[in-house]
């Protein structure tokens with residue numbers, strides 16, 4: 001009976017996770033693609049894929065009114081340096097914790113042929129409306145109308161309406177030397193890469209233990225009933 005219940009527990013765990021939405025970062029030009037993801041629900045995961053190489057970008061939360069400024073209390077991937085196209089694209093999973101209001105973000109990088117990426121239109125949104133108040137097009141226009149990138153601060157993994165539990169990975173070990181502005185990132189980048197294998201293994205073990213315990217629990221409930 002216990003063995004028959006384990007698959008049921010697996011299904012339960014899988015359903016607890018939200019839908020995963022992919023957003024590429026600078027894969028073709030200085031853009032997030034799609035720039036505005038609509039229909040995102042609370043619990044869904046925004047999976048940012050840093051596939052633009054070579055490149056160095058961020059996913060940083062902004063308010064609608066200040067498109068290229070790190071929002072106070074907002075999320076921030078930190079600077080993600082991808083040296084060459086053959087590298088495995090770093091991935092950042094951001095879980096939406098409150099989908100009732102639009103979420104806006106931008107890239108704070110200044111290095112590169114286009115100047116500050118945000119001013120070049122490297123902005124994005126989650127659930128921004130197409131028209132009216134808070135429209136994504138208005139957010140992008142306001143960013144591109146700026147004549148200089150405002151001074152930048154570092155955000156955190158947890159933002160307003162969305163949060164991550166880890167920095168993007170795998171990160172290139174030379175992340176801190178990508179550009180002078182790299183030093184203003186979260187600072188957790190260089191240490192993440194060497195420990196990723198161990199961390200992944202630990203996480204998997206924890207997951208398997210959790211599934212086994214859930215199966216035991218369900219088995220006990222059925223036996224008691």
Ligand SMILES: [Cu+2]
Nearest residue numbers: 057107109117
């Ligand atoms: Cu960028």
